[in-house]
Amino acid sequence: MWGKILGACFGFMFGRIVGLFIGLYLGHMFDKSLKKNFDKAGGFSNLFKGDDDINQRQALFFSSCFAVMGHIAKSNGRVSETHIRAASLFMDEMGLKGDDRKEAQGAFKAGKEADFSLKETVYDFKERFARRHDLLQLFLEIQIQMAFSDGVLAAQEKELLQEVSKHLGISKTHFAFVLKRYQAEFSFRQQQQRYQQQQNRQQGQSSSYREGSGHHVPPNNGMSRTQALALLGLNNEASERDVKVAYRKLMAQHHPDKLVSQGLPKHMMELAVKKSQDIQSAYEYLKKAA
Template identity: 70%
Template sequence: MWGKLLGAGFGFLFGKWLGAILGCYLGHLFDKSLKQDFDKAGGFQGFFSGDDLNERQALFFSSCFAVMGHIAKSNGRVSEVHIQAASAFMDEMALHGDDRREAQSAFNAGKQADFSIKESVHDFKEAFARRYDLLQLFLEIQIQMAFSDGHLSAKELELLKLVSKYLGIGGKHFNFVLKRYQAEFKFRQQRAQWQSQQSNRQSNQSENRGYKQSYQNKVAPEPEVSRIHALAVLGLEQGASEKEIKRAYRKLMAQHHPDKLVSQGLPEHMMEVAKAKSQSIQAAYEALKK
């Protein structure tokens, strides 16, 4: 902002209105470059001490699992699927010992009748108000928990909307994030099934030495429906241009960059979550490039 203002001012002194326009443009380039350097340095997080960062990471950790527990209990009881999903999530984060017990304790706290989801999410938002990418990742994790059994109940959807509201995320963007995750869920399922089929196919062919080498190495193309799901993972619809696909891909990769999110307050244990999401985005983009 200051770069554009100063550039326009100095430009006007030396070249009147034409100079002001040129100076404003050069100032815009300066602002953009300065912002990128600022973000790489950790943004406002760079002004916090190590203790402040640790406190924020601890808050993210406890709030995340507490709200997950509350959502899991939303239908009256925590199903075996939700318990398995929470355990798998802890496994993905490589939680062991005290760290795992802390996560389980927070998850159980969220299941209690006196747990206030409004207060918990409000405290979280206060701590991460300037970190929109972390707020969105928090919401995505809650959607992942609610969707662990493959569908959303009316109560789960209601709670997710409340979480989104308390985070300050509008209804339109909530629907966008929800739709993206549903597409990501289906995309992962489809790719896992296709990869399993290819693995079995190659295994069977290698056991039968009567096949020609060219046939053994033949790989069946991915089904066309992958393109539909891949576009949806990037938040796009059929007919999206190559330029739109690249823009969406770069934006989502920037939002889910693990190192950047950790520098902003994401617990290091949760870096694997951000990596998994980045990998899904990357896989969807690669599928669209073929």
């Protein structure tokens, strides 16, 4: 618009009527080029992105996550009581109540339907979070957690998890890495529960805090070096440097505030906190055992 106006004015000044038309044409070409570049940059929508954009991403993560969880829970043809209990516990951990809980239950139920499209749901999710690799990985970890809720990964569940991983653009090698890491995490949490139950029986409710952090650090009583390394995704040949690199990378991937700013629903922030605590616990153990 302004290109046409200015082009016409300058053209008229230097060439009267003929100059006006030449200036108008050149201004039109300038406006067209400017608009094309502006649209490519996102147009006016980029000027108004903010909380609404984050809210939309969080809503998509929330609904997609519970829908895929429901689909995986029904991989054997029916949803077991263990999976229902696990989904309910997951909602409790997130503090979901009222409409938020109903929305989660509705998405979980939708994932169980015969006409649910896993490929389309995960593809749409990936398109929205394409450059947020940490969120894509956390999404996969949540699905692995659902599949492992009964302590056993059935063949059908593993096939679905591999399909989810493929649609997310995660390689087979990295899927195997994430799966192995979660198995170590699952084993560690079971050990924590047994230890905590024993402590409660002996001396009542107790908890430990890492000095100066204010963050709860789960007890690591009985943790072996092999288990701690596996939780960090490492094997027994790992060096001290390998441990530090793996620890820093995993802590960065699971940083709660960063994940929430990228689109993780605030309700799910506790999940990232717990994963960070497990990683911290394993690292602290390895530092002391060194």
